[in-house]
Amino acid sequence: MNKREKEIKKEIDNHNAQISALHKEQDSIDSRKTIKCKCGKRTPIKKVLVLRDHWYETPSGCTGGDMWHRSDENHWYCPHCESWQRAYIFSSSKAKKSDKNLSLTAKNWFLTQSLMSHFGEVLNQYNEKTLDEIRAANKKEKERRAARGLY
Numbered sequence: 537m538n539k540r541e542k543e544i545k546k547e548i549d550n551h552n553a554q555i556s557a558l559h560k561e562q563d564s565i566d567s568r569k570t571i572k573c574k575c576g577k578r579t580p581i582k583k584v585l586v587l588r589d590h591w592y593e594t595p596s597g598c599t600g601g602d603m604w605h606r607s608d609e610n611h612w613y614c615p616h617c618e619s620w621q622r623a624y625i626f627s628s629s630k631a632k633k634s635d636k637n638l639s640l641t642a643k644n645w646f647l648t649q650s651l652m653s654h655f656g657e658v659l660n661q662y663n664e665k666t667l668d669e670i671r672a673a674n675k676k677e678k679e680r681r682a683a684r685g686l687y
């Protein structure tokens with residue numbers, strides 16, 4: 537490695553350290569965000585339960601259908617008015633674009649994908665009926681994935 541290559545490597549390392557610090561700071565800000573309900577009350581997202589809805593496509597033809605799809609519509613639970621609120625989860629760029637024509641309250645129905653890791657609990661819902669059933673199915677799925685070496 538010549539002198540210039542060493543300088544370049546050092547500069548890249550410095551930038552990576554700065555970028556990493558910025559990500560950490562953004563993460564910290566995200567973790568303190570709140571979500572506003574139609575009832576007017578705000579709840580810190582780290583205390584909010586989100587259900588990611590799925591819908592079933594019935595079998596069609598020889599190989600079509602018979603599968604679950606992730607729905608755009610999801611729900612989160614407001615502990616203040618004790619009711620489920622609709623929410624749409626998009627990547628942040630799509631949420632931004634969608635935000636333009638929405639009222640202030642409706643904006644809060646849009647959760648960005650990047651915030652998902654900061655919510656208190658995020659569960660996938662298929663055809664389970666109760667929260668206990670959903671939690672049990674998610675636990676089973678997590679164990680199944682872990683056994684297969686998928687995170």
Ligand SMILES: [Zn+2]
Binds near residue numbers: 616
């Ligand atoms: Zn509420």
